[in-house]
Amino acid sequence: MRFSVDNEKTIDAYFGDQRSLKARYEGQLTPSFQSALDDYHAKVTERDAVFYHTIDFGDGVLQKGAWDLRDHEQAYLGGCELSGKRVLEVGPASGFLSAYLASKCADLVVFDLPLGSTSELVPFSEIENMDEFATGARRSVEQLRNSWWLTKRKLGFKASAVYADIYDPPSDLGRFDVAVFGSILLHLSNPFHALQSFAATTDSTIVVTDVLGVQSLSPEVGQSLYGSANMIFAPSPLPSGIVHWWALSPNAIRHMLHKLGFTEFEVTTHSPKRMPSSPPLFTVVARRAAKSGLKR
Ligand SMILES: C[S@@+](CC[C@H](N)C(=O)[O-])C[C@H]1O[C@@H](n2cnc3c(N)ncnc32)[C@H](O)[C@@H]1O
Numbered sequence: 487m488r489f490s491v492d493n494e495k496t497i498d499a500y501f502g503d504q505r506s507l508k509a510r511y512e513g514q515l516t517p518s519f520q521s522a523l524d525d526y527h528a529k530v531t532e533r534d535a536v537f538y539h540t541i542d543f544g545d546g547v548l549q550k551g552a553w554d555l556r557d558h559e560q561a562y563l564g565g566c567e568l569s570g571k572r573v574l575e576v577g578p579a580s581g582f583l584s585a586y587l588a589s590k591c592a593d594l595v596v597f598d599l600p601l602g603s604t605s606e607l608v609p610f611s612e613i614e615n616m617d618e619f620a621t622g623a624r625r626s627v628e629q630l631r632n633s634w635w636l637t638k639r640k641l642g643f644k645a646s647a648v649y650a651d652i653y654d655p656p657s658d659l660g661r662f663d664v665a666v667f668g669s670i671l672l673h674l675s676n677p678f679h680a681l682q683s684f685a686a687t688t689d690s691t692i693v694v695t696d697v698l699g700v701q702s703l704s705p706e707v708g709q710s711l712y713g714s715a716n717m718i719f720a721p722s723p724l725p726s727g728i729v730h731w732w733a734l735s736p737n738a739i740r741h742m743l744h745k746l747g748f749t750e751f752e753v754t755t756h757s758p759k760r761m762p763s764s765p766p767l768f769t770v771v772a773r774r775a776a777k778s779g780l781k782r
Contacts, residue, residue: 511600511650512658520646527635535633536626539582540760543640551580551633553669554760559586561756563666564771566693571663574684575645576652577670579630581637587666588643595659596634599627600649605729606675608720619728652680664691669767671739672696673729677717678742685746692743695769698755699733715741739770748772 513519537551555562562583568590578584578596588594599605604623613619631649638645650656653676665688671677685692698712699721711718712735721733736753743751750773757766 510654510656511648512656514648514650514656515595515646515659523647524635527632527639530632530635532636534629535580535636536629537633538579538630539637541580541582541585541637541641543637545640551582553579553582553758555582555758556760558756558758558760559583561754562668562695562758562767562769563587564693564695564752564754564769566664566666566691566771568664571690572661574659574662574665574688576665576667576680576684577673578634580633581641583666583668584634584645585637585641585643588645591664594643594645595648595662596645597648597650597652597655597659598631598634600651601628601631603627605673606731607728608731610724610728612724613728623728653683655683659687662688664688664693667692667694669696671734672732675731677732677734681742682746685743685748690774692748692772693769694739694743694772695767696734696739698736698766698768711735713737736768736770740772743770743772747774749775 514523532549537549538553539551540554540556541549541551542556543549563586568587569592571591572593573587573591573595575584575587575594575596577598581596584594584596602624604620604627607616607619607623609616634647648656648659652674662684665684667681671680671694674680681692681694699718710716711733714735715737716735717738718733720727720731722730736755740751740753752771753768755766755768758764
């Protein structure tokens with residue numbers, strides 16, 4: 487579409503259209519939309535799915551995935567209080583933690599990439615055809631989402647799913663007590679913006695778990711990086727580097743969440759017992775100061 491400077495109406499219409507995009511992806515939490523999503527994924531089988539998590543479906547089948555967090559759920563979530571809470575899980579992958587969260591909390595909403603989109607890809611200059619990569623990445627997102635619906639169907643837990651823009655989430659999701667960001671911020675070009683998007687609707691606690699990448703660095707560099715509020719850009723080579731934007735330090739997360747109004751922090755490091763050769767993880771549990779209830 488071409489614009490001339492004096493074509494005010496067209497310019498107004500153009501920017502008006504963009505403003506109306508603000509309502510993108512709304513309406514997903516209605517029962518009818520959730521049941522439409524359920525129907526859409528009803529015919530999904532293992533052949534359409536790729537599992538990120540190892541999950542015991544209790545039917546004699548142990549579904550293998552790259553991440554085995556069994557018996558590590560509490561540590562992974564920093565021991566965060568879930569009972570009676572409304573919880574948002576951002577980036578649930580195959581749903582191992584969704585099942586755990588749903589069993590503990592009052593209401594679970596999971597949030598992931600919109601249908602038909604890809605995760606953000608680090609633009610490596612050595613990749614000649616980024617479009618080809620994107621096609622593969624789009625398929626991976628679909629297979630991962632399929633695995634979540636298979637897990638939900640097989641384990642039968644209760645949760646609602648929302649698929650939208652992490653930097654501009656729909657405004658009709660309501661308020662949450664707890665928001666969980668498990669191993670997702672490293673995959674985002676702008677982790678602060680993602681935290682900010684959901685901090686605005688999180689009343690009490692944000693839990694961030696991420697990979698503690700120190701052992702790939704020298705001890706001195708590791709110490710100084712993780713002691714201060716640093717993050718390293720594009721720390722991994724291809725192929726995993728394509729979706730690995732940042733190595734984040736616990737203090738970087740703490741610093742970001744402090745700017746967003748969270749004032750109490752617990753930081754832990756831990757390693758899933760069933761993944762002895764994987765890098766250790768860290769979890770930051772950040773809370774807003776409890777309201778005193780006293781009137782001034
Ligand atoms: C590495 S998995 C983490 C799985 C799970 N949270 C855990 O901790 O075990 C990353 C998740 O983040 C989601 N994700 C990645 N980029 C995203 C984006 N831009 N917007 C929303 N979700 C995204 C992926 O689809 C996937 O569900």
